[in-house]
Amino acid sequence: MSKKSVLSANKADRHELYQRSVQAADVEVAFIDKAFKKYRKRKAYSMREDFCGTALLSCTWAASHKQRHATGVDIDPNVLAWGRQHNLVPLGSASERVTLLQQDVRLPPEQKFDLINAFNFSYWIFKDRVTLRDYFSSVRHSLVDDGVFMLDLYGGWEAHQAVRTKRAIGQGCKYVWDQGEVDPITHDVVNHIHFEFKDGSRLKKAFTYEWRFWTLTEVREVLLEAGFTDVIVYWQDEGDYVIRNTSENQPLWLVYLVALA
Ligand SMILES: C[S@@+](CC[C@H](N)C(=O)[O-])C[C@H]1O[C@@H](n2cnc3c(N)ncnc32)[C@H](O)[C@@H]1O
Structure with missing residues (x-):
């Protein structure tokens, strides 16, 4: 479909519109890469994308380096099928480095990863502290010794x-x-x-x-309870993300959390 054609509801594809509205996978890969290198002094190769949806980030990750692999995990077979057709197939040979798993993120594969991500606030489906801690704890166990878990959160x-x-x-x-x-x-x-x-x-x-609307303080505490050794806050500041230990409140703010195994 031409980028210039005007859409109407009956011709639109909600997954395509979603990706266009709320995802910037190449910007996200650049952020992940930089933050991982800062704390681990090496490049990350294996990534698991929890709640991957259409797996746009997994595909962008695999395409970013020929040694990079991604595993996308989502519970919904329909969104995975869409991602396979629209994101995986166009990748060509790099698609061999992407695995999509239809399962609950709380029952993860055996494999360990350099990096695990849970973006667009998807872990907020876990509504109580024990469930959230169990999930974070299983993420911690799926990371290599110097692995990193990245997630996002909003507030204000x-x-x-x-x-x-x-x-x-x-x-x-x-x-x-x-x-x-x-x-x-x-x-x-x-x-x-x-x-x-x-x-x-x-x-x-x-x-x-x-x-459940989780606060930054709660999420940070639960990550530490789940065995992460440190949780760094990257605060969105005029389009960039900067490390902050404290901050003035704002009407609406967005952060990445970088949790170190
Ligand atoms: C907000 S979308 C996130 C899509 C993508 N990760 C992003 O950053 O935009 C949330 C996804 O989580 C999936 N999901 C919900 N509960 C899940 C669970 N327990 N295990 C795995 N996936 C789950 C849904 O099917 C949906 O595709």
Whole structure:
């Protein structure tokens, strides 16, 4: 499909729109590479992408170096099938270095990895501390001795409020982040992604996330309880990510956490 053609809901592919709206896999690979090298003084080769969805990051990782391998893990066979067709097949011979597994991330493969990632807040589906700690602990056991686990998280006072933000993503399409209010007692939150098109058509609730809103302090503590030796905060600062130990609060902020085995 030509990049210039204007889309409408009945012609759109929600996975393609998702990748275009919220993923920048080459930027992410550059970040991962740099952060890993900083703490481990070597290059990372094997990566597991938990909650991989369409496995865009796994495919970008494998394509970034001929010795790099990726294993994508997702519970949903449909999203994996989409990823195989649209991301894996076009990779050509590099696709031989990508493995996709349909399973729960809490029942991981035996293999150990240099790097494991859980991006786009996917681990927020684990709603209690014991489940989150068990998952982090199993990640820790799937890492080599100098392995690294990377994840992301958002916060700030606007993160607790119901807000709708829209952004144009090309082809006459807008990405809509429909954020629910965080329940102050349970920290449950339900968020949706919708897409709106120039002709007035919509893909309502293209994706829905029923999450627990975890705070940075909680996640850091649980990672340490699960056996990680240190957790570094990379704070988003004008498009870049910088290491911070403390910070002023902001209406909405985003961080990467780099947890060292
Ligand atoms: C928010 S998407 C993340 C996609 C991609 N990783 C990204 O960064 O945009 C969450 C994915 O997690 C998967 N998922 C949910 N629970 C899971 C579980 N227990 N084990 C493995 N995958 C799971 C869903 O099928 C979905 O594809």
